[in-house]
Amino acid sequence: xxxxxxxxxxxxxxxxxxxxxxxxxxxxxxxxxxxxxxxxxxxxxxxxxxxxxxxxxxxxxxxxxxxxxxxxxxxxxxxxxxxxxxxxxxxxxxxxxxxxxxxxxxxxxxxxxxxxxxxxxxxxxxxxxxxxxxxxxxxxxxxxxxxxxxxxxxxxxxxxxxxxxxxxxxxxxxxxxxxxxxxxxxx
Amino acid sequence: xxxxxxxxxxxxxxxxxxxxxxxxxxxxxxxxxxxxxxxxxxxxxxxxxxxxxx
Numbered sequence: 462x463x464x465x466x467x468x469x470x471x472x473x474x475x476x477x478x479x480x481x482x483x484x485x486x487x488x489x490x491x492x493x494x495x496x497x498x499x500x501x502x503x504x505x506x507x508x509x510x511x512x513x514x515x516x517x518x519x520x521x522x523x524x525x526x527x528x529x530x531x532x533x534x535x536x537x538x539x540x541x542x543x544x545x546x547x548x549x550x551x552x553x554x555x556x557x558x559x560x561x562x563x564x565x566x567x568x569x570x571x572x573x574x575x576x577x578x579x580x581x582x583x584x585x586x587x588x589x590x591x592x593x594x595x596x597x598x599x600x601x602x603x604x605x606x607x608x609x610x611x612x613x614x615x616x617x618x619x620x621x622x623x624x625x626x627x628x629x630x631x632x633x634x635x636x637x638x639x640x641x642x643x644x645x646x647x648x
Numbered sequence: 649x650x651x652x653x654x655x656x657x658x659x660x661x662x663x664x665x666x667x668x669x670x671x672x673x674x675x676x677x678x679x680x681x682x683x684x685x686x687x688x689x690x691x692x693x694x695x696x697x698x699x700x701x702x
Contacts, residue, residue: 470690472697521697536671538664549671569696577689580682598671617677621670647674 463589465515468582473526475582478503478514487525488562492604495558499528503556506530512555515586517578519563526563526570527578530556531587536598536645551598551645552587579616584646591648599648602641610642618644 465475476482484503489496499514506512512532519526536549559575587599601618603610610620620642 470686472690472693538667538671540661540664547668569693573685573689577686580686581690584677584679584682598674617682619670619674621667645671645674647676 463586463593465586468585469520470581472520473517473578473581474520475515475517475586478507478516478528480504482516482525484516484525484528486562487528487558487560489558490561492558495556498530498556499558503528503530506532514556515582517582524563525560526567527559527574528556529554529558529578529583531583531590533594533596534600536600549598550596551600552590552596552648554583554587554599554601557583557601575612576616588648596648598645600643600645603644605640605642610644613644616646618646620644 465477468475478484478499484499487496487499503512503514507514512530514528514530516525517527517529518524532553532555534551534553536551537546538548539546557575557579559570559578564570564574584599587596590596601613603613603618603620614620
């Protein structure tokens with residue numbers, strides 16, 4: 462059994478999203494879809510079991526500093542037209558956003574907080590999950606921003622050359638992630 | 649870097665092969681380096697908070 466308290470770093474902790482938590486003050490200026498997901502869809506996915514959402518809380522104020530969602534998934538590669546597909550198991554980091562209203566008050570966090578959340582919470586939790594459920598990769602569909610993709614690369618994610626990327630994964634890529642860039646990291 | 653959205657084309661065999669090679673060749677993240685950066689960040693945050701409190 463995974464104990465979420467083990468991931469606390471003294472300043473931040475993660476908790477599982479429940480209907481008891483107030484998420485109304487969460488703001489994502491550049492990721493309105495991410496804000497909308499947390500406020501309107503995260504609990505729906507929790508109830509159906511489609512995804513699990515974790516809130517990163519400031520241990521001093523209990524304010525939501527960031528959130529992320531994880532779900533299982535497959536990385537698929539076609540063998541060619543009507544020849545089937547090869548699959549690799551993975552965990553999808555489906556949503557990941559820092560609360561801009563929290564960041565505005567704590568300007569000292571800029572710009573390393575996202576990287577900290579990733580290495581302190583997301584990666585260790587994914588690696589722990591991978592001990593229970595086979596998962597070879599952690600993957601994301603990043604928003605198509607050079608700066609963001611470079612940021613993910615600095616955290617260890619890989620991506621494909623554009624020519625390859627345009628032709629892979631097209632049969633299972635969710636419409637929600639249309640236009641986003643596939644990136645992965647080996648667990 | 650120029651980024652284009654998916655256009656729904658079929659997979660070419662050599663692109664699929666290239667992707668498989670890239671997946672297989674990917675390395676695990678450097679956990680020691682990530683932990684070091686995280687520790688530095690937390691120490692910095694703790695120092696900032698103690699300064700604000702005093």
